[in-house]
Amino acid sequence: MKIKVCVGSNCTMMGADGILDSLENLKETILTKPGVNPAFTLDVEIVRCVGECKKKKNVSPVVVVDDVIYRNASREEIMSIVLDKAFDHIMTK
Amino acid sequence: MKESYNDIINIRRMVFADIARIAYDDLDLKKLGDDTYRLIPGEKAYYREDVFRERAVIAERLRLALGLDARTAAESGPISEGIENVDVDTRVYTPPLVAVIKIACEACPTKTVFITDNCRKCLAHPCKNVCPKNAVTIEKHGAVIDQAKCIKCGRCKNECPYHAIVEYDRPCAASCGVDAIKSDYLGRAEIDADKCVACGNCIQECPFGAISDKSEIYQLIKAIKSGNEVYDIIATSFAGQFGALTTPEQIFAGIRQLGIKEVVEVGLGADLTTLNEAKEFIEEVPEKEPFMGTSCCYSWKLMVQKKYPEVNDYISESSTPMVYTSHHIKKNNPNSKVVFIGPCVSKKLEALQEHVKEYVDFVITFEELMGMFVAKEIEPSEIEVEDKITDASVTGRGYAVGGGVANAVVARIHEVKPDMVVKTECAEGLAECVKMMKLAKLGLKNGMLLEGMACEYGCIGGPGTIVTSSRAKKSVADFAKASPFASPADNDNIDPEQKPR
Ligand code: SF4
Ligand code: FES
Numbered sequence: 001m002k003i004k005v006c007v008g009s010n011c012t013m014m015g016a017d018g019i020l021d022s023l024e025n026l027k028e029t030i031l032t033k034p035g036v037n038p039a040f041t042l043d044v045e046i047v048r049c050v051g052e053c054k055k056k057k058n059v060s061p062v063v064v065v066d067d068v069i070y071r072n073a074s075r076e077e078i079m080s081i082v083l084d085k086a087f088d089h090i091m092t093k
Numbered sequence: 094m095k096e097s098y099n100d101i102i103n104i105r106r107m108v109f110a111d112i113a114r115i116a117y118d119d120l121d122l123k124k125l126g127d128d129t130y131r132l133i134p135g136e137k138a139y140y141r142e143d144v145f146r147e148r149a150v151i152a153e154r155l156r157l158a159l160g161l162d163a164r165t166a167a168e169s170g171p172i173s174e175g176i177e178n179v180d181v182d183t184r185v186y187t188p189p190l191v192a193v194i195k196i197a198c199e200a201c202p203t204k205t206v207f208i209t210d211n212c213r214k215c216l217a218h219p220c221k222n223v224c225p226k227n228a229v230t231i232e233k234h235g236a237v238i239d240q241a242k243c244i245k246c247g248r249c250k251n252e253c254p255y256h257a258i259v260e261y262d263r264p265c266a267a268s269c270g271v272d273a274i275k276s277d278y279l280g281r282a283e284i285d286a287d288k289c290v291a292c293g294n295c296i297q298e299c300p301f302g303a304i305s306d307k308s309e310i311y312q313l314i315k316a317i318k319s320g321n322e323v324y325d326i327i328a329t330s331f332a333g334q335f336g337a338l339t340t341p342e343q344i345f346a347g348i349r350q351l352g353i354k355e356v357v358e359v360g361l362g363a364d365l366t367t368l369n370e371a372k373e374f375i376e377e378v379p380e381k382e383p384f385m386g387t388s389c390c391y392s393w394k395l396m397v398q399k400k401y402p403e404v405n406d407y408i409s410e411s412s413t414p415m416v417y418t419s420h421h422i423k424k425n426n427p428n429s430k431v432v433f434i435g436p437c438v439s440k441k442l443e444a445l446q447e448h449v450k451e452y453v454d455f456v457i458t459f460e461e462l463m464g465m466f467v468a469k470e471i472e473p474s475e476i477e478v479e480d481k482i483t484d485a486s487v488t489g490r491g492y493a494v495g496g497g498v499a500n501a502v503v504a505r506i507h508e509v510k511p512d513m514v515v516k517t518e519c520a521e522g523l524a525e526c527v528k529m530m531k532l533a534k535l536g537l538k539n540g541m542l543l544e545g546m547a548c549e550y551g552c553i554g555g556p557g558t559i560v561t562s563s564r565a566k567k568s569v570a571d572f573a574k575a576s577p578f579a580s581p582a583d584n585d586n587i588d589p590e591q592k593p594r
Pocket of ligand 1: 199264266281299302304
């Protein structure tokens with residue numbers, strides 16, 4: 001799974017660092033536990049303004065998960081996307 | 094910054110960006126009411142019980158951000174009331190700089206021990222048995238505490254096998270290290286100005302965002318726009334604050350794009366503080382003074398002044414890094430204006446004091462600066478810069494992190510007197526500062542160098558910061574390492590005449 005966290009001015013102001021911290025925390029805690037799908041990888045990249053905030057107002061923070069853009073992203077939303085994927089092999093759909 | 098309070102932080106920052114935009118675009122302040130609709134659009138409430146109250150609260154935030162006082166619900170009138178007085182390009186705000194927005198305060202209960210519905214009404218009811226005031230009775234649905242009798246000793250809470258009993262305080266009061274939060278006649282928080290030292294902790298801790306400081310971001314932007322030569326002195330904790338990809342050099346470049354003439358690290362002044370405090374310690378302790386307290390955190394100094402006046406003389410006489418740095422600029426550019434940008438609310442108050450106000454014309458926080466970047470659509474991380482910043486030494490840059498000041502002073506003492514043994518103690522957070530000083534007053538800290546920081550983790554934990562302390566700590570350490578000067582004595586930006594011998 002590839003996550004890009006925008007750390008441009010608007011997104012930093014609206015809490016991009018909080019999202020980064022949450023993801024780092026997941027990597028150090030839940031994702032080290034047994035049960036994570038062995039095929040799962042998490043690659044977090046920090047990127048400059050991805051341009052969303054220039055297209056439309058009030059969309060920050062912006063996070064891109066495997067090429068899907070999340071506007072007004074919240075840390076809880078992004079963390080749960082990660083964990084759903086990390087444990088998808090044991091989840092009953 | 095309390096990072097899990099996202100919504101409150103975001104509202105606060107949106108207000109700064111909005112005021113900055115109004116100032117840059119020369120919009121009519123009389124139309125401020127429209128901004129409450131822009132910031133809180135639609136008719137569905139998102140933050141509070143209804144959208145009207147959300148707009149009313151944000152209106153008061155906008156007023157505070159312009160430097161005005163927040164009003165109560167009784168003081169009706171247009172939100173632009175009195176606004177002509179702040180539509181200027183010089184400092185206008187007056188204390189109190191930290192105030193409760195009364196219409197936002199939920200009048201949280203003061204310290205209470207309370208039995209929740211997790212109570213199983215058990216047969217043993219140890220809560221009742223251990224209460225020394227016989228305040229617990231077993232009623233129809235479970236145990237109940239008679240609040241009039243309860244002395245908040247917490248014994249019942251510790252005994253309950255179901256963890257059904259909680260003890261809580263209002264977050265503002267619990268966070269205040271000097272016990273300055275009182276209640277008004279409606280039970281809402283009220284700040285006791287005689288005790289408050291403007292550390293800003295309650296601003297960070299209130300879960301309703303009901304406490305705020307005033308800002309002078311509007312007047313600063315007007316001062317820049319009216320052609321003043323404005324210099325920025327930026328606190329040592331700035332590294333890493335403006336986005337994970339933004340270098341310190343890019344931050345400086347971004348600030349210059351705001352119309353600021355030059356940026357200087359406050360670390361330069363920190364180097365002078367180090368040199369002076371080291372000299373003072375060597376000369377005074379323990380012969381003339383039993384111990385010495387550091388001088389850079391204004392809330393810490395103010396706390397000692399107010400609570401422990403008997404030992405106030407033992408706080409170092411050195412000026413603060415902010416004052417030294419500003420002096421460095423103003424002596425060559427007497428007509429310039431200086432803005433201090435930092436993580437700090439208490440610097441706003443320090444800058445109003447005699448002997449400081451002539452040096453520092455404006456004080457804003459990193460959050461407020463971020464609002465200016467956003468208003469001007471500046472992306473510091475995209476600016477190309479080559480020059481390295483070389484204003485301060487390694488230890489001067491280290492002031493930003495708790496323990497850094499003592500570390501710098503001791504390192505300097507050892508350069509002068511390698512054999513001198515210096516014991517230090519560092520208190521982070523105002524409550525810890527109070528504890529340390531109480532013991533110092535009793536003579537239990539004699540011979541020591543005492544560092545006091547009103548914020549946990551030091552300046553990187555200040556109320557005006559943007560990133561988490563752990564992130565900031567790394568950035569500050571990297572930036573410190575990059576300094577060309579190992580010792581403050583090597584700092585060749587400082588006039589040799591100004592360095593103490
Ligand atoms: S924590 Fe906030 S809402 Fe609660 S009493 Fe204090 S200021 Fe009011
Ligand atoms: S700053 Fe994130 S989209 Fe522009």
